Amino acid sequence: MKRIFVYEYLSGGGETAPGELLAMGQSMRDAIMADLLRLGNHEVSVATCQRASPVPEPARPVTPRDGESAFDFVARQADAHDLAWVVAPETDGLLARLHQCVDPGRWLGCDGPAIELATRKRMTLMTLAEAGIATPLAFDHAPETTRWVVKPDDGAGAVATRLHHDPAAAVDDWSARSRAGSPMAIEPWVDGMALSLSLLCGRKRCELLSINRQHLDIDAQGLLSFRGVEVNTMPLADPRATTLGALAARVHQVIPGLRGFVGIDLVWHERRGPVVIEINPRVTCAYVGLSRALGRNLASEVIAMHVGERASSPKVAHIHV
Incomplete structure (x- = not known):
């Protein structure tokens, strides 16, 4: 035993x-x-x-x-x-x-290099973008970008994440918090449906287990709050699931040390499709109830x-x- x-x-x-x-x-x-x-x-x-x-x-x-x-x-x-x-x-x-x-x-769980890369949110986005995976970096100079996010570069979820409507205010926030000793990231806000993917990863395998809906609140000061996740809300028979499954497999190729239960946070943009926000190299809240939901x-x-x-x-x- x-x-x-x-x-x-x-x-x-x-x-x-x-x-x-x-x-x-x-x-x-x-x-x-x-x-x-x-x-x-x-x-x-x-x-x-x-x-x-x-x-x-x-x-x-x-x-x-x-x-x-x-x-x-x-x-x-x-x-x-x-x-x-x-x-x-x-x-x-x-x-x-x-x-x-x-x-x-x-x-x-995930190996050391995969954890260390996923910990550095900006580096993760750069690595994925270099591999041709859509990230918020693709919106840096897009005319449709009107809001920016400042968040801890090694943070988890929406903790200490603030939304700005003015780029100068975003830069000031990023600069002030960086000088205070916290590594910060600044990136465009991507409009769309907030989703997460739950994956089961091995050395040569990446299975998309579920597509989940994330709920976020934004207060009057622009602070984001995570309000929970609805597990397995988009059936794998949905036409978008094929695209999301291919995305998961591509992320697994780019970060080969992903192992066990892994989460991907993303936004489904109306025009560009899935845009990866971050990788969670560990169990996430979407694990809760998922075994029962999947049988x-x-x-x-x-x-x-x-x-x-x-x-x-x-x-x-x-x-x-």
């Missing part, structure tokens, strides 16, 4: 967060946990903290020691388990640093793909940093 460690950064005690963010993180944790418990052939340990809801049996709750950092905690628990499934934001290189704490043979156990498939690929790969030594 394999032992698997599930770690979601916020509900696992990594950081104090507003209630809505904690609830979002906990929902992803619980969805992964529920899928794993349904398998019946894994010992499941789940990171938790006092702020999070209790971990139900037969899963085993695990908590950091007093004064133990998130990195030391994840390294210790990963070493005690056969597999580790880590969910954390890319902000401040967090997900990349946690990846370094886990032996690659145990890590369920599949996605955790089982992620594990099976990982184990199969590791069995066919040469063994590589790994050193914790």
Whole structure:
């Protein structure tokens, strides 16, 4: 029986967060946990903290020691388990640093270079654009562009993202926040339907699992807020799904280290079709309820793909940093 460690950064005690963010993180944790418990052939340990809801049996709750950092905690628990499934934001290189704490043979998810590229939002767009994939960079000098977005270059979702109607104001915002020490990105706002793609990725496989609808709010000051996602809202029989499936496959070719459950945020532009906004190299909110919606156990498939690929790969030594 394999032992698997599930770690979601916020509900696992990594950081104090507003209630809505904690609830979002906990929902992803619980969805992964529920899928794993349904398998019946894994010992499941789940990171938790006092702020999070209790971990139900037969899963085993695990908590950091007093004064133990998130990195030391994840390294210790990963070493005690056969597999580790880590969910954390890319902000401040967090997900990349946690990846370094886990032996690659145990890590369920994207490889280091893919995480590091996806963490740098501007570099991700440049890489995709060079490969001929539509991104907001294609709208830099378009006459239709009348709004601009300033956001953390290593951010997640809509956190600290502001919309501007004036390019000078956008540049001022970008400059001020950059001088304050935060790496910032500035890009054109792309009008259209906000979507996300949920993918199952392996070394030679990229399956489009679902097309999801994202809901964003913009307040009077231009601040964006993520208000949730509707999972599997566009059927794969929809004519647009063929285009989106081809896009997913192309992204996988350009970033070959994408593994496991991966998300792509995009906008469906009325004239240009899908425009990629960012890549999420980890489980996203769209995982919640998706196994049930598809009639599949996605955790089982992620594990099976990982184990199969590791069995066919040469063994590589790994050193914790």
